[in-house]
Amino acid sequence: MAKKPELDDYRVPYFDGKKIKPFDLASIDSASKPFSSGAKDADRERLSELSTALDGLQEKLHAQRSHRILLILQGMDTSGKDGTVRGVFHDVDPLGLRVVPFKAPSETEAAHDFLWRVHSQVPAAGEFAIFNRSQYEDVLVPRVLKQIDQETWERRYRQIREFEAMLAENGTTIVKCFLHISKDEQKARLQARIDNPEKHWKFDPSDLDARKLWDEYCKAYEDALGATSTDIAPWYVIPADSKTHRNVMIGELMVRTLQGLKLEYPPAKESLKGIKVE
Numbered sequence: 001m002a003k004k005p006e007l008d009d010y011r012v013p014y015f016d017g018k019k020i021k022p023f024d025l026a027s028i029d030s031a032s033k034p035f036s037s038g039a040k041d042a043d044r045e046r047l048s049e050l051s052t053a054l055d056g057l058q059e060k061l062h063a064q065r066s067h068r069i070l071l072i073l074q075g076m077d078t079s080g081k082d083g084t085v086r087g088v089f090h091d092v093d094p095l096g097l098r099v100v101p102f103k104a105p106s107e108t109e110a111a112h113d114f115l116w117r118v119h120s121q122v123p124a125a126g127e128f129a130i131f132n133r134s135q136y137e138d139v140l141v142p143r144v145l146k147q148i149d150q151e152t153w154e155r156r157y158r159q160i161r162e163f164e165a166m167l168a169e170n171g172t173t174i175v176k177c178f179l180h181i182s183k184d185e186q187k188a189r190l191q192a193r194i195d196n197p198e199k200h201w202k203f204d205p206s207d208l209d210a211r212k213l214w215d216e217y218c219k220a221y222e223d224a225l226g227a228t229s230t231d232i233a234p235w236y237v238i239p240a241d242s243k244t245h246r247n248v249m250i251g252e253l254m255v256r257t258l259q260g261l262k263l264e265y266p267p268a269k270e271s272l273k274g275i276k277v278e
Contacts, residue, residue: 020223034249044244061263076214089130135163157223
């Protein structure tokens with residue numbers, strides 16, 4: 001009997017503090033659906049259950065104000081970072097979430113160290129923040145475009161590990177998800193944007209330039225995942241050719257994460273007993 005898949009089967013091995021060992025993305029099939037029931041309608045029903053559960057957990061997180069949650073979403077163009085936010089958190093009170101998109105750094109941001117713009121966006125106590133792209137952009141893109149050398153990107157790996165360790169020591173729970181799609185699936189999604197006039201706004205010609213560097217980006221991601229997956233800030237590789245499966249898997253992961261914090265509402269206030277509102 002085949003072993004039932006577990007979320008931690010898709011966690012990148014922790015960096016051992018010594019030589020960086022790149023993680024092999026080919027070891028995980030982007031088209032697999034390990035957390036799918038096999039029926040799309042059932043998966044959508046499960047996703048709705050997960051989103052409702054996240055809403056209740058987030059309310060306790062906000063009420064308790066002792067934990068911070070940071071979900072980092074990374075992936076190739078069209079891998080579904082925006083779709084993950086819409087799909088997984090559609091039942092969560094929007095006041096309880098803060099989504100932070102990271103684009104190319106502005107002139108002011110580029111004049112500072114690469115973590116400067118990131119630190120100001122990390123979650124406060126009781127907050128759930130989602131980074132759509134993140135500090136990893138400032139390692140991946142300049143590396144692939146040959147704007148930094150190996151000494152620089154390895155130094156940035158170390159600085160990211162230390163930055164995330166500092167956040168964890170101050171009460172931030174960090175989960176990092178790499179949305180893993182195939183080159184063929186990206187081709188289909190890009191073509192769909194071109195063929196549908198209502199999707200033209202989502203198409204950026206620079207995506208085609210990045211696609212030409214697919215192998216270079218894969219190698220950069222493999223190195224980054226291997227160098228920065230730690231016990232306090234693990235990376236999970238999410239098979240994402242199926243949008244529904246991608247959302248179910250991340251929903252399962254985030255429900256497990258928040259449940260593990262044993263969140264509770266603050267104790268009732270004795271001073272309010274017997275008060276009648278006139």
